[in-house]
Amino acid sequence: MRMKGVFLGVYDRRSMRNNFFTWAALLAAFFVATSISKAASPNSARFQVDTTQLGDVIGNKVKTINLWQFQTWSKPSVDEGCNLSEFVEYVQFMQATGGNATRDLFVDPTNHDVLDDYDFQPLVDKCRDVLSLGARPWIKLSVPAKFSRESIVGVFGVDVLPPDDYEAYYAYVQGMAQALVDAFGREEVQKWPFGVLVEFENADWFHDKEKTPEGSKAAYFKLYDYSVAALESVLGEAIVGGHAMACTEGLWDERDLLDHCAKEPNAKTGQTGTTIKYFAVSFYDDAPDRPHPMTLAQTVARIRERAESVGLNDLFYGVDEGRILGASKGLYKTDLTHRIVGQTYQAAYDVRTFKILADNDIDYFSMWSYSSSSAWSGYPLVAFRAAQFVAKFKNSRRVAVKAEKKLADGVDCDAVVGYDEETKTLRATAYNFKFDLNYTDSADVEFVINAPMWKGKKVEITERVVDDEENFFCDWLVDKERLKIADAAFSWSPDSGCLDVGFVDPSAATTYRNELRAKYVEKANREPRTTTRVVETSAEGELKCATTLGRHAVVLYEIKAIE
Numbered sequence: 001m002r003m004k005g006v007f008l009g010v011y012d013r014r015s016m017r018n019n020f021f022t023w024a025a026l027l028a029a030f031f032v033a034t035s036i037s038k039a040a041s042p043n044s045a046r047f048q049v050d051t052t053q054l055g056d057v058i059g060n061k062v063k064t065i066n067l068w069q070f071q072t073w074s075k076p077s078v079d080e081g082c083n084l085s086e087f088v089e090y091v092q093f094m095q096a097t098g099g100n101a102t103r104d105l106f107v108d109p110t111n112h113d114v115l116d117d118y119d120f121q122p123l124v125d126k127c128r129d130v131l132s133l134g135a136r137p138w139i140k141l142s143v144p145a146k147f148s149r150e151s152i153v154g155v156f157g158v159d160v161l162p163p164d165d166y167e168a169y170y171a172y173v174q175g176m177a178q179a180l181v182d183a184f185g186r187e188e189v190q191k192w193p194f195g196v197l198v199e200f201e202n203a204d205w206f207h208d209k210e211k212t213p214e215g216s217k218a219a220y221f222k223l224y225d226y227s228v229a230a231l232e233s234v235l236g237e238a239i240v241g242g243h244a245m246a247c248t249e250g251l252w253d254e255r256d257l258l259d260h261c262a263k264e265p266n267a268k269t270g271q272t273g274t275t276i277k278y279f280a281v282s283f284y285d286d287a288p289d290r291p292h293p294m295t296l297a298q299t300v301a302r303i304r305e306r307a308e309s310v311g312l313n314d315l316f317y318g319v320d321e322g323r324i325l326g327a328s329k330g331l332y333k334t335d336l337t338h339r340i341v342g343q344t345y346q347a348a349y350d351v352r353t354f355k356i357l358a359d360n361d362i363d364y365f366s367m368w369s370y371s372s373s374s375a376w377s378g379y380p381l382v383a384f385r386a387a388q389f390v391a392k393f394k395n396s397r398r399v400a401v402k403a404e405k406k407l408a409d410g411v412d413c414d415a416v417v418g419y420d421e422e423t424k425t426l427r428a429t430a431y432n433f434k435f436d437l438n439y440t441d442s443a444d445v446e447f448v449i450n451a452p453m454w455k456g457k458k459v460e461i462t463e464r465v466v467d468d469e470e471n472f473f474c475d476w477l478v479d480k481e482r483l484k485i486a487d488a489a490f491s492w493s494p495d496s497g498c499l500d501v502g503f504v505d506p507s508a509a510t511t512y513r514n515e516l517r518a519k520y521v522e523k524a525n526r527e528p529r530t531t532t533r534v535v536e537t538s539a540e541g542e543l544k545c546a547t548t549l550g551r552h553a554v555v556l557y558e559i560k561a562i563e
Contacts, residue, residue, distance in 0.1 A: 041548055043432065043443035045413040046404045051426065051451045053400035058418050060394040061357045062387045063089040064138065064366035065375050066321055069103065070096060071122055073375065075129040080379040081525040082371035087391035090138040091130045091375065092320065092366055095198050095205075096123065097176060098144030099158025105176065109146050115168045120179035127180065133376065140195040140243065141173060141227050143206075154204045161209060162219040166226050170268070173230035181234055193239040195320070196220075196227045199282060200242055200257070201250030213252040221260045222267040228275050229268040239277045243320040246281035247292055247299045255306040262310035276312065278363075279303050280320035287326050287334075288345055288437045288495075296353070297360045318364040324349070327437070330490035331504055338369035340383050341437070342473030342497025347382040347466050348433035348552040354390040355416050355431075358398065372520075373500040379524045381473070381497040385466045389429050389556040393418045396427055410434050413443045413549070426451065426559040432549040437495070439551045446546040447557065455541030458562045463545065464528040467553035472523040473497055479516055483508075534562065 065084060067073050070093040098104040107117040127137045145151060147163035154160040163169040180189045199205050200220050208215035224242065231238040244254035261276040281299050285291045300317050307315050326334035327341055340346050353365060370387055371378030396418025407413055415430040432443035451459075468474045476499065479485075487494045489505035496502050499520070503509035537543045545557050 041442040041444045043407045043411050043413055043441060044405065044445075045407070045415070045430070045443060046446045046448065047415050047417070047428070047430070048402040048404075049417050049426075049428065049447055049449040049451075050400045050402075051419055051449065051453065054419060055398035055400070058358050058393045058396050058398055058416070059363065060087060060089065060391055061354050061362075061364055062087050062367070062391050064092060064318070064320075064364045065090075065370075066092045066094055066366050066368050067375055068094055068368075070126045071102060073126065075133065076377040078377075080371075080377070080521055082376070082378055082380040082384055084370065084376050085134045087387060087394075088133075088135050090193065090366075091133075091135050092138040092140060092195075093123075093126070094140050094321075095142040095156075095158060096139045097173070098142050098146070099156075100145050100153075103142070103158065104144040104146050105172075106144065106146055109144070112146060112149050115146065115165075116171065116175075118172065118175050118179075120176050123176065124179060124183045127184065131184070136192050138193045138195070140198055142197055143169065143223070144172065147172075150209070152209075156204060158205070160204070160206050162206070162223055166222060166267075169223070170226045170230045173227055174233055177231050177234035186235060190235050190237055191239070193241070193278065194227075194231055195241055195243050195280065196224045198243055198320075199245045199250070200224075201252050201254045202245050203251045207251060211251070217252040217256060221257070221264070224257070224260075225267040225269070225274050229266075232275065238275065241276050241278035241280060241315070243280040243282070244303075246303060247283050247294050247296075255303060258303075258307045258310055258312055262312055276315065278316045278318065279307065280318045280366075283319050283322035283365075284325045284339065285323070285435075288324060288341060289435050291435050296356050296362070300360060300362050316363045318362060318366065320366050321368065322365065323367065327493045327495035328487060330492045330494050330502075331488040332491050333493070335492045337492045337496035337498040337502055338367075338374070340367075340369065340381065340497055341493075341495045342381060342471075342476065342499075343437055343495065344382050344466070344468050344471045344474070344550075344552040345433075345437055345439075346497070347386040347471075347554045348431040350383055350386040351390060351429055351431040351554045352412060352414070352433050354386075354393075354429075355414055358393075358416055369498060372498055372524075374498075378498070378500050379521045381524070382466055382471050383497070385470070385528055386554055389464070389466075389554060390416075392427055392556070392558070393429075395422060396420045396425075399426070407443070408441065410436070411439075411441065411443070413445065415445075415447070417447075424560055426557075428545070428557040428559075429554065430549065431552075431554045433552060441551060443549045444546070445549055445555065446544060449543050449545070449559070450541065451537065451543065452541040454537045454543070454561050456537060456539055458534055458536050459543060459559050460532060460534050460562055461543075461545060462530060462532045462558045463547065464530050464556045464558075465547065465549075465553060466528050466555075467550045469550075470526070470529055472520040475523065476516070476520065483511060485511070528556075
């Protein structure tokens, strides 16, 4: 038998009987090991769950994912386990309608004398690919570089200027919308969200020729009005909104767009106001040990407060990009590929984010990736498992929870509980998190559930856990050290989980592909560690679930009565 560092093997009973000191030593070791195994974790959280108090439906907070440039994306031909069709409902095409020769949708993007040689077929084809995956496109409009005879190229490689001729831009967006309707039908395209630019107040994406705050703001308002009018001229009704940095100060106050849409003259129609259905933000923490000074909740709250102050009470809110900017340094930079670490940290970070979204009525958080490669390809990271957990709450109503906690400084251990009335399933997820990749402590978690609808009944409890033991990236860190693969083997941060796209050292890349990748794929595709048990609730309908979560571990309980 093996007990936390103590091993009792085969022994000679007579020699043991005659060797008091050996016997005493082993007994002492046994009691020490037993006391260690039963010792409480440094952190504990007890959640009192009351199923008689149900709130609103939580919804699918992981329904959206981003594509940096749709032209360079291919629908995967090989399924390596990261099947986003389980929960992704929308795919955002970032900066989709222009900004440079590879993004502009024209036969000849460089000919400034012909402005209507549209070629929308690449967009139509990729929209069809998205639909075939069971999702819908979410199209971020942008200004073709062709519409600016002068050009200022920003750090993202696109022309940042407004169009020289807004009427030409209007006709372009109108033509795009008509091409989509011709291909997919008006009723279908009306269900697709559209956005006007990426981070519209970020000067690296858009500004006027003089780069002034007021001039850039006026140019964006005009662009927004023309964009909405063009969409509505074809669709009648359009789901349209804006995406701001918001968590970081931009060239001008992004909240002014809400004032404009609610009560200011429309530059295209001359009427008062412009349609806006949603407002999205970016949200990035600086690093695993450096959270952003403004929290996600605060970022959205200041937007919502302004919207409601001008009568825009029916908007939905989301995060159109984000997570974590950087970690340890690769050859060129600290930036994280797809803004995620491979460590189990990311699982707890994402479940924690899910709770923030649920607590603050934020509709979604659009991710860059969940895999070793990119959207819909590669093998799954622990972030994918976390997304599977929280996606299960899509149709669940929030259940009231009271928490009693004893946590060390900086530790966040919390939970979300939901009840699906259709399937009669109670779900609870919890995490053990700290803003520190090197955090090591565990947390004892207990759910005490008041479920009078199940009083005296037998229930089946399924527990799924994702922790370091479940994470191939922990194996990779050992292999990386063993094979002496240096941090400089990566272009971006070596903490990135996206190993398929991270190498700049050909030798390290070959070693990974030929010697390591297959075992990582196998481990990444294992189902999360799962145990199932049947218990009988008390006469009052109370039951308990308890576990110890390792550092940055997450757990999901699914409980239903046995009929």
